[in-house]
Amino acid sequence: MQEPTFLILTALAAEPMHGYGVIRTVDELSGGDVVLRPGTLYGALDRLTEQGLVEVDREEAVDGRLRRYHRLTDAGAAALAAQVERLRRHADAAATRLSRPRGRTAFAVVSLGVIR
Numbered sequence: 001m002q003e004p005t006f007l008i009l010t011a012l013a014a015e016p017m018h019g020y021g022v023i024r025t026v027d028e029l030s031g032g033d034v035v036l037r038p039g040t041l042y043g044a045l046d047r048l049t050e051q052g053l054v055e056v057d058r059e060e061a062v063d064g065r066l067r068r069y070h071r072l073t074d075a076g077a078a079a080l081a082a083q084v085e086r087l088r089r090h091a092d093a094a095a096t097r098l099s100r101p102r103g104r105t106a107f108a109v110v111s112l113g114v115i116r
Helices: 003-014 019-029 038-050 074-099
Strands: 054-062 065-072
Touching: 003 019, 003 038, 003 054, 003 065, 003 074, 019 038, 019 065, 038 054, 065 074
Parallel strands: none
Antiparallel strands: 054 065
């Protein structure tokens, strides 16, 4: 699962949101590292809907414009939970390796003698 997808699903895990709300939440969750453009977000939401991970919760008109709210499905929550566990295992493995003393690579010097 790519990082933007992970963050979109994470944003929708708490409550249904409209697109701009997802964009703001992803920005907050990533500390500004992931900036979603509307075209990218709506393409991702369409793909996630086709995959059954997200669905339309409701639509409402605001200032003459249709605002569509999306929510995480049960399948989406399961996929997000599986990804969280996968990332946790990887982070734990990295932390374990970093906590070990790091040795320097030793090079063996071989003396070649001439046999007579």
